[in-house]
Amino acid sequence: MVSIARNFETLFGRKPEVISEAPGRVNLIGEHIDYSEGFVLPFAIADRTYAAIASRSDGLVRIASVQRKENIFSIDIKDVQPGSKGDWEKYVLGVIWSLDIGTGVDILVDGNVPAGAGLSSSAALECSVAVGLNELFGLNKSLEDLARATQKAENIYAGVPCGIMDQSVSLMGKKGSALLLDCRDLSTESIPFSVADAGLELLIIDTQAHHALVDGGYAERRASCESVATTLKIPSMRNLTLDVLDSHRNEITDIEYIRARHAVTEIARVLEAVKALRASDFISLGNLINASHISLRDDYQVSCPELDAAVKASLSAGALGARMVGGGFGGSAIALVKAENVAKTREAVSAAFESRGFKKPRFFTSLPSAGASASRVS
Numbered sequence: 001m002v003s004i005a006r007n008f009e010t011l012f013g014r015k016p017e018v019i020s021e022a023p024g025r026v027n028l029i030g031e032h033i034d035y036s037e038g039f040v041l042p043f044a045i046a047d048r049t050y051a052a053i054a055s056r057s058d059g060l061v062r063i064a065s066v067q068r069k070e071n072i073f074s075i076d077i078k079d080v081q082p083g084s085k086g087d088w089e090k091y092v093l094g095v096i097w098s099l100d101i102g103t104g105v106d107i108l109v110d111g112n113v114p115a116g117a118g119l120s121s122s123a124a125l126e127c128s129v130a131v132g133l134n135e136l137f138g139l140n141k142s143l144e145d146l147a148r149a150t151q152k153a154e155n156i157y158a159g160v161p162c163g164i165m166d167q168s169v170s171l172m173g174k175k176g177s178a179l180l181l182d183c184r185d186l187s188t189e190s191i192p193f194s195v196a197d198a199g200l201e202l203l204i205i206d207t208q209a210h211h212a213l214v215d216g217g218y219a220e221r222r223a224s225c226e227s228v229a230t231t232l233k234i235p236s237m238r239n240l241t242l243d244v245l246d247s248h249r250n251e252i253t254d255i256e257y258i259r260a261r262h263a264v265t266e267i268a269r270v271l272e273a274v275k276a277l278r279a280s281d282f283i284s285l286g287n288l289i290n291a292s293h294i295s296l297r298d299d300y301q302v303s304c305p306e307l308d309a310a311v312k313a314s315l316s317a318g319a320l321g322a323r324m325v326g327g328g329f330g331g332s333a334i335a336l337v338k339a340e341n342v343a344k345t346r347e348a349v350s351a352a353f354e355s356r357g358f359k360k361p362r363f364f365t366s367l368p369s370a371g372a373s374a375s376r377v378s
């Protein structure tokens with residue numbers, strides 16, 4: 001990107017050495033099961049974060065963002081430790097820390113992934129910096145290593161107990177395909193997702209409702225799954241079936257039971273969705289997306305009135321399937337819609353939001369796009 005290089009030069013008075021980029025994501029299906037070692041089926045969206053980076057010899061780390069009016073945040077590399085100062089800069093510092101970078105750097109970021117919409121703007125930021133540092137310092141880290149490092153940055157440095165889906169797809173996404181990711185070992189398979197050829201569009205509906213993973217709701221869901229695994233003496237929800245879960249019904253709480261039921265059924269739905277996609281059976285895919293939403297709403301209880309209204313209005317306008325995506329408690333929903341029904345669906349959602357007194361929703365769409373990349377500035 002020419003403009004980020006130019007902005008970097010204006011701000012820091014020299015040229016960047018590396019320019020990198022990483023996308024946000026949507027998840028077709030497989031929600032709240034990455035930390036339960038499940039399968040997920042996200043894709044990288046076209047919106048991305050760019051980073052321009054150059055090393056410094058004085059041990060200073062300077063970070064700025066075009067969106068934050070290029071105020072420069074400074075810290076000594078020796079002080080880049082969890083608990084350090086920093087607001088959004090912690091996502092960048094966390095990556096510097098988890099990759100064990102010992103040299104100072106200047107970093108400018110510029111992005112267009114909508115923040116707070118549940119489209120993983122934080123993973124896009126972390127991954128753009130991670131691939132950039134990997135290139136700049138010749139770290140030769142694999143994409144799996146970078147996914148683990150960026151997740152660690154978010155967990156420990158930013159204090160958000162997320163799983164590994166968002167960072168993995170931001171790094172490994174492929175144009176034209178959804179990424180079947182096995183969160184147990186990070187192995188992947190590209191599953192072609194040719195919505196446009198099928199006359200369909202994946203509409204992304206940002207409810208503009210509050211989305212705060214740092215709040216206790218996410219951690220609490222994660223803890224319930226871990227607690228069921230401990231009681232049942234299994235590594236994770238991946239090792240569970242509904243029959244086994246039912247046979248241990250009396251050993252766990254009612255809440256734990258429904259949380260585990262979501263995890264088990266959602267993992268199965270992902271594999272069914274892959275079969276449907278391979279057969280270009282978008283009707284079945286739509287049904288699975290709907291079943292996922294019901295499970296997230298009723299068993300996992302991570303939806304909210306705005307997300308439910310977006311789903312209901314999309315379905316009543318003829319969507320093949322619709323569901324909340326990401327951590328929940330706000331953020332975005334997706335709707336699989338016939339191309340000719342997109343306008344009608346947007347109107348139906350907007351009207352439903354207006355009649356309920358909700359904020360005005362925003363609409364996006366995206367085809368599956370490429371994952372992160374970095375290149376040296378010549």
Ligand code: GLA
Pocket residue numbers: 030031032033034035162163164165166213326327328
């Ligand atoms: C957030 C987290 C992910 C994942 C989703 C829910 O996006 O960052 O790791 O757990 O929620 O599927």
